[in-house]
Amino acid sequence: MTAREVLLVVHTGRTDTRHAAEKVAGWFADAGIALRVLEREAPDLGQSCYQRVVPFGSQAAEGTELVFVLGGDGTLLRAAELARPAGVPVLAVNMGRVGFLAEADANVLDEAVAQVIDGHYEVVDRMTVDVRATLGNRQLARTWALNEASVEKSSRERILDVRIEVDDRPVSSFGCDGVLCATPTGSTAYAFSAGGPVVWPDVQALLVVPSNAHAMFARPLVVSPDSRIAVEVDPSGHPAVLCCDGRRTFVLPPGARVEVAGGEIPARLVKLRQGPFTDRLVEKFELPVQGWRSPRP
Ligand SMILES: NC(=O)c1ccc[n+]([C@@H]2O[C@H](COP(=O)([O-])OP(=O)(O)OC[C@H]3O[C@@H](n4cnc5c(N)ncnc54)[C@H](O)[C@@H]3O)[C@@H](O)[C@H]2O)c1
Numbered sequence: 001m002t003a004r005e006v007l008l009v010v011h012t013g014r015t016d017t018r019h020a021a022e023k024v025a026g027w028f029a030d031a032g033i034a035l036r037v038l039e040r041e042a043p044d045l046g047q048s049c050y051q052r053v054v055p056f057g058s059q060a061a062e063g064t065e066l067v068f069v070l071g072g073d074g075t076l077l078r079a080a081e082l083a084r085p086a087g088v089p090v091l092a093v094n095m096g097r098v099g100f101l102a103e104a105d106a107n108v109l110d111e112a113v114a115q116v117i118d119g120h121y122e123v124v125d126r127m128t129v130d131v132r133a134t135l136g137n138r139q140l141a142r143t144w145a146l147n148e149a150s151v152e153k154s155s156r157e158r159i160l161d162v163r164i165e166v167d168d169r170p171v172s173s174f175g176c177d178g179v180l181c182a183t184p185t186g187s188t189a190y191a192f193s194a195g196g197p198v199v200w201p202d203v204q205a206l207l208v209v210p211s212n213a214h215a216m217f218a219r220p221l222v223v224s225p226d227s228r229i230a231v232e233v234d235p236s237g238h239p240a241v242l243c244c245d246g247r248r249t250f251v252l253p254p255g256a257r258v259e260v261a262g263g264e265i266p267a268r269l270v271k272l273r274q275g276p277f278t279d280r281l282v283e284k285f286e287l288p289v290q291g292w293r294s295p296r297p
């Protein structure tokens with residue numbers, strides 16, 4: 001039987017998260033599960049926290065059964081970059097501010113670890129997007145996103161002029177701060193702030209959401225998961241940036257074209273709770289289920 005191993009990814013900037021890592025390591029060790037940590041995080045974690053140190057990269061999670069995250073959404077997105085190439089799922093215990101994508105809160109850390117030890121969890125596939133940026137025949141970037149690919153202005157004083165296409169047909173041109181090409185998972189993140197709809201995660205669709213468009217028509221679009229979206233930066237305008245999940249960032253010169261399509265490889269997330277997405281949305285966004293107005297007399 002092969003030894004069980006888990007990659008631990010920690011928001012090492014917080015004392016409570018480092019302490020939680022020690023507890024998690026102890027529980028896993030008692031269950032005979034070895035822990036890997038990232039080279040850059042190891043110095044902040046006690047040596048009792050891990051058996052192996054690996055560099056950040058596509059090999060980091062290879063051979064593990066899952067990536068266990070102690071942090072917020074940003075830390076989960078960082079972990080997803082490691083888990084995706086290995087085809088293993090990510091489980092986050094929220095020790096951040098929002099933790100929308102986390103499956104458990106810190107007060108049930110022990111229960112989350114116990115479920116992993118006992119293998120009592122489901123894995124769900126979340127849609128991703130594959131992203132390619134080109135300038136003429138030159139490829140500028142080939143990357144992916146779990147939340148969104150955002151094409152944003154790179155100079156705060158300037159407007160970004162873009163042209164949007166869906167399935168190789170032009171839709172609209174406008175000036176804006178940016179355009180977000182989001183997955184259902186990303187619909188509660190940047191695309192939500194830009195006025196996009198919340199899309200339940202089991203819906204298969206892609207979103208195109210303009211941000212601060214100076215235009216009469218710049219509504220959010222919901223397109224087929226098989227559609228190809230393109231955002232072209234005006235060749236005579238200003239440069240832009242492409243940013244995927246707030247992490248993978250590339251410069252886009254005027255004239256660059258960004259193509260976004262449903263991703264070949266999904267992101268796999270561990271599901272511990274049985275509750276519907278509706279409850280998570282209400283809880284995380286503190287939605288006023290009762291409304292704020294007092295009942296009619
Ligand atoms: N104006 C905005 O809303 C804005 C601006 C830039 C980036 N972002 C988002 O930040 C993400 C990167 O996250 P980070 O934590 O590294 O950056 P961060 O620390 O700047 O935080 C961004 C916020 O977005 C939340 N968030 C991230 N993914 C989410 C999701 N799928 N659903 C609901 N909320 C989510 C995080 O909890 C956090 O509160 C990007 O993918 C982008 O979606 C949002």
Ligand SMILES: Nc1ncnc2c1ncn2[C@@H]1O[C@H](COP(=O)(O)OP(=O)(O)OP(=O)(O)O)[C@@H](O)[C@H]1O
Binds near residue numbers: 012071072099
């Ligand atoms: N050890 C680390 N090394 C590098 N970057 C880190 C590390 N820990 C955290 N970060 C980065 O710090 C940023 C903030 O982390 P995170 O999003 O987890 O916390 P948060 O903002 O409090 O939570 P939330 O996103 O849920 O509001 C993220 O971009 C994350 O990837």
